[in-house]
Amino acid sequence: MIDIKNLRASVDDKEILKGLNLKIGKGEVHAIMGPNGSGKSTLSYVLSGKEGYNVEGEIKFNKKNLLELNAEERAREGIFLAFQYPIEIPGVFTNNFLRTSLNSVRKANGKAELNAIDFLKIVKEKAKELNIGEEMLSRPLNVGFSGGEKKRNEILQMSLLEPSFVVMDETDSGLDIDALKIVSNGVNSLRDPERSFLIITHYQRLLNYIKPDFVHVLSDGKIVKTGDWKLALDLEDEGYGQFIN
Amino acid sequence: MENYNEIKINFEKFINTFKTDDNDLEFRKKSFANFISKGFPISRDENWKYSPLVQDLKKFSHLNNKKTGINALPNALKENFDHYSIIFVDGVLILTDINDTGLVIKKNNSFLKSVKKAGENPILNLNNAFADQGYLIELSSNTILTRPIVIYNYFSKNFLSSFCSSKNFILLNEKSNVVVYEKTIYDSSIEYLITSNTEIFLAKGSKLKKYDLNCNNKHSTIFNFVKANLDENSELEYFTFSENINSCRDESIINLNGKNCFANVNAIQLLRNNCNHEIKLQINHNEEHTKSSQFVKSALYDSANAIFQGKIFVDSKAQKTDGYQLSRALLLSDNVKFFSKPELEIYADDVKCSHGSSSGSVDEESIFYLRSRGISKEDAKMMMINGFLGEVIEKITEDKFKNIFFNKLDHYSNHD
Numbered sequence: 178m179i180d181i182k183n184l185r186a187s188v189d190d191k192e193i194l195k196g197l198n199l200k201i202g203k204g205e206v207h208a209i210m211g212p213n214g215s216g217k218s219t220l221s222y223v224l225s226g227k228e229g230y231n232v233e234g235e236i237k238f239n240k241k242n243l244l245e246l247n248a249e250e251r252a253r254e255g256i257f258l259a260f261q262y263p264i265e266i267p268g269v270f271t272n273n274f275l276r277t278s279l280n281s282v283r284k285a286n287g288k289a290e291l292n293a294i295d296f297l298k299i300v301k302e303k304a305k306e307l308n309i310g311e312e313m314l315s316r317p318l319n320v321g322f323s324g325g326e327k328k329r330n331e332i333l334q335m336s337l338l339e340p341s342f343v344v345m346d347e348t349d350s351g352l353d354i355d356a357l358k359i360v361s362n363g364v365n366s367l368r369d370p371e372r373s374f375l376i377i378t379h380y381q382r383l384l385n386y387i388k389p390d391f392v393h394v395l396s397d398g399k400i401v402k403t404g405d406w407k408l409a410l411d412l413e414d415e416g417y418g419q420f421i422n
Numbered sequence: 423m424e425n426y427n428e429i430k431i432n433f434e435k436f437i438n439t440f441k442t443d444d445n446d447l448e449f450r451k452k453s454f455a456n457f458i459s460k461g462f463p464i465s466r467d468e469n470w471k472y473s474p475l476v477q478d479l480k481k482f483s484h485l486n487n488k489k490t491g492i493n494a495l496p497n498a499l500k501e502n503f504d505h506y507s508i509i510f511v512d513g514v515l516i517l518t519d520i521n522d523t524g525l526v527i528k529k530n531n532s533f534l535k536s537v538k539k540a541g542e543n544p545i546l547n548l549n550n551a552f553a554d555q556g557y558l559i560e561l562s563s564n565t566i567l568t569r570p571i572v573i574y575n576y577f578s579k580n581f582l583s584s585f586c587s588s589k590n591f592i593l594l595n596e597k598s599n600v601v602v603y604e605k606t607i608y609d610s611s612i613e614y615l616i617t618s619n620t621e622i623f624l625a626k627g628s629k630l631k632k633y634d635l636n637c638n639n640k641h642s643t644i645f646n647f648v649k650a651n652l653d654e655n656s657e658l659e660y661f662t663f664s665e666n667i668n669s670c671r672d673e674s675i676i677n678l679n680g681k682n683c684f685a686n687v688n689a690i691q692l693l694r695n696n697c698n699h700e701i702k703l704q705i706n707h708n709e710e711h712t713k714s715s716q717f718v719k720s721a722l723y724d725s726a727n728a729i730f731q732g733k734i735f736v737d738s739k740a741q742k743t744d745g746y747q748l749s750r751a752l753l754l755s756d757n758v759k760f761f762s763k764p765e766l767e768i769y770a771d772d773v774k775c776s777h778g779s780s781s782g783s784v785d786e787e788s789i790f791y792l793r794s795r796g797i798s799k800e801d802a803k804m805m806m807i808n809g810f811l812g813e814v815i816e817k818i819t820e821d822k823f824k825n826i827f828f829n830k831l832d833h834y835s836n837h838d
Contacts, residue, residue, distance in 0.1 A: 225794050228786075252796035264791040268809025268816075277805065278795035285796065317809070334795060 178203045178373045179243075179342055184234035185398075186216075186223045193219045195398035196234070201342070204370040208384055209377045210409060211395035212417040217377045218261065220395070221346040224375075225258035226251045238342065253285035257340035261347040263327040266318040271330070274318050275300055279337050303336050307363050325356030332363040343367075344375045349383035361386030381413040396420040426458055428484045433551060436487060440554060453541075453550035460544045472729045472761040474669045474698030475545070478643040482615045485585040487552055489514055493578045499607055501572050503822065508557050508573045513586025513616070515555045524565030524598070530556035530591055543673075545645045549617040553589035560591075561598035561628070570601040570822075577642075581610035590620040594628035594656075601820055605635040608642065617645045624656035626680065632658070633823050635830065636672075637665035644670040652712075654680030658687075661818055663827055664699045665692040665834060673702040678712035678740075685714045688817045692834065693726035693758075700729035707740040707773075714744070719814050720751040721807050722758035731763040734777070738769040745773065751781035752810055808832070 179201045186194040193216045201207050211217050223232055226248035236243040243251060266274070280290040291299070304314060307329045319327050328348055335343060345364070349357055364374070364387050376389060384392070384406060392408040393400045394417070401420050402408065433454050437447060462479040463470035470476050493511045500507070508527060509516045520527040541547055559571060594600065624630055636644075644667065650658055662672060676685045691699045705714045720728045734745040751760040762779040784806050792802035808831055815831065818824040 227790050227794075247799070248790060248793035249796050249798050249802075252794055258794050260791065260794075264785075264788050266788050266791070266806065266809060268811070268813045269805050270809075274792070274795075274805070277801065278792075278797055281798065281801070282796040338796065 178205070178239065180235075180237040182235040182237075184220075184223065184232070184236065186219055186230045186232045188230055193398055194223065197395075197399055199393065199400060201373050201375060203373060204368075205391065206368065206374040206376065206387065206389045207391045207393065208389035208406075208409065209375060209393050209395050209400075210379065210381075210412055212420075213379075215395045216398045217395055218346055221258055221344045221375075221377055224251075224344050225256060249281070250285075252338070252340075253282050255341035257335050257338055257343045259328075259331040259335060259343065259345040259348050261350060263319050263322075263331055265320045265322075267320050269318045271316055271318050272297075272300070272314045275314070275334065275337060278334065282338050300333075300337065304333055306366070307333050307336075308359055309333055324351035325353065325359075328352060328356065328360050329363070332360055336363065336367055341371060342373050342375070344377070346377050347379065348376070349378055349380065357383065357386065381409040384409045394420055426461065426483060430458070432486055436552060436554075450551045453547045456541070457544055457547040457551060460547075463544050469702075472731070472763070473671050473700050473702075474727060474729070475643060475645060475671050475700070478669045479545075479615070481613060482584065482643070485615055486583060487554075487585040487587070488583050490580055490582045493580055495574055495576050499574065499576065501603075503570075505570050505572045505603075508559075508571065510555065510573070510575045510588065512576070512578055512581040512610075513555060513583065513588070515557060515588070517557060524562045525567060525600075526558070526560045526562075527571070528558050530558040530589060543647070545617055546619060546647055549587045549589065549619045549645070549647070552585070553587040553617075553619060555586070556589040556591070558591045558593070559600075559602070560593045561595055561600055563596040563598060563625075565595075565598040565600075567598075567600040570603055573602065573604040575604070575606040577606075577608045577610040577614075579609050579611070581612065581614070584612070584614045586614070587617045588619070590618065592620065592622045592630065592632075594624050594630055596625045597627040598625075599629045601631045601633070601823070603633045603635070603823060603826075606637075606639075608639045611641055613641050613643075615643045615645075617647070619647045620649070622648065622650035622658070624650065624652045624658060624683070626653045627655045628653075629657045630659070631820060631823075632660050633818065633820075633827070634662040635827075636662065636667060636670065637830075639667045639670070641668055643668070646670070646672045648672075648674040650674070650676045650685070652676070652678050652680060652683040652685060655682045656680065657684045659819060660685070660687045661814075661827075662689045662701075663692075663830065664690065665830075666694055666697050667699045668696075669698045671700040671702060674704070676703075676705045676714070678705065678707050678714060679709055681709055681711045683709075683712055686817070687714070687716045688814050689718045690811050690814050691718070691720040691722070691728045691730075692811065693720070693728055694723040696725050696727075698727045700731075702729075702731045704733045704735060705745065707734070707736045707743040707745060709737075710739060710741045710743070710770075712740060712743055714746065716747040716749075717814055717817060718749040719811050720749070720760060721754065721811055722751060722760060723754045725755070725757040727759045729761045729763075730779070731765070732777075733765040733767065734775055736766075736768040736770050736773050736775065741770050741772045743770060743773040743775065745775040747777040749779045750810075752807060753781055753783055754807070
């Protein structure tokens, strides 16, 4: 599915990712854990095509060179980043945004664009599963949303766009237990043999709900240890100290 | 200083042929003398410092207000909803008097009803000297009009004059209520100066919603002046949408004279190329418990130039005033200019007044968020700009007109 080789990324001559290697197969769920400043968010941005990084190395996604594609092209290819801090956009209505987004992806994949009525039918159904009220959909995007609402909105977008590779950047941050359960259930219901996940988190907590196949430790821009989900439990006990020089 | 000889000759010609009474004639002569004594405004005058008109007016030292032949408003330009219409074609008012239950619309022949005080504003003086067209809208007490009034200002391809002026009145008696939609359509390709002067009187408990659409003007220089007087419990909702206007100053003075009256003033400036648009707005809180809100957004492309000068004045007796002002501009090219001069002048001590002004570019983080959802960079930018401006349209309280302006915005972004 995705094959990252010797990935380096820097901003203003400051190197953040320093030769990262990672291979994620179809349907696999990988977790990346690591201390603050280890490069976790940078990895999520580099994967999703944010501008402003000097990137070297190789990312192969379904045999395509991901680094040659811009952010929207990657999204249309099936990459989805669930943001740690979803952006508030005043004046852009959630419904309208969701439809524009879905139709952009559908169009790029040769599918017919959905009209307003068909779209509403789909979005209402999916929103209901995530406990998102219709009222929320008619508000400006993320404006005045609580932390939990913002994250549920991210999962709603994910379930609409049906990506094949999902990067979740600290989706658990700022969530209470109830919201964490709703979000995790949302993610689990989207687990699929054709869909892979990369879950970035500080804490093992989220991984109790979304059980990963592999856990990696990211430190100083590199993956320094890989294991199964038990590694997350060890980290919770022992901390990241052992990986920091 | 220029001698304005040609304008003087034209004025002589005009008053010799214009049929009116002696009082009016006197007022026009006085206004003209005031204009001549000062001439066109100059940038040293603080009130005109940033105005695009200062440069443009120089072109009109030969202004000529001759009328062109009668043309008609093309049917395609007429709104398809039920409305009363007031039509100006090439500066000439074409109107059959309307006298419906509680509503009178007629040609404003009694120009003397206007303020006769010789003003300070040089262009207003020019308007007062020359204005020979105009409408009068009057609603009698308790008249609630369900049909809006649409004012069409149409400048046809046959328009030949270099100058036209109008002077209009809107008078709402107690507890009357109306929506007035004014749209200006420019088909003419010559250089001309338009001045309009509209006085609004809102009696106790009356409510006026006025929505103005002013777009796609390539050649003219425009001065629109609105003066509104609000009595107790009356309300003015005033929205202007200015899109791609060559050169224009929209100046308003709003007097809040009665308790619990409210002026809600909102505006959009959407400008490309070398367009220039200026909003000059003064709200005078002259009585206690009065409220005002100003909300202005500007999206500027290419080499466009926008100015916002908004002032909240609070008289010493106007305690419990609630005044709000916000202007925000999106600068979408390195060559645009936005001048903002927010002013508060407060003489009362128990008031709530706030103002803010900001200018900047489209937020890159937001653009990335939208792009990460498959939306192209261009579409993302357009969504951001439309959302930014749409917040002003959201303030419109009549759904029909809210939709008209949202459509206008969509149309604009899909056809540029």
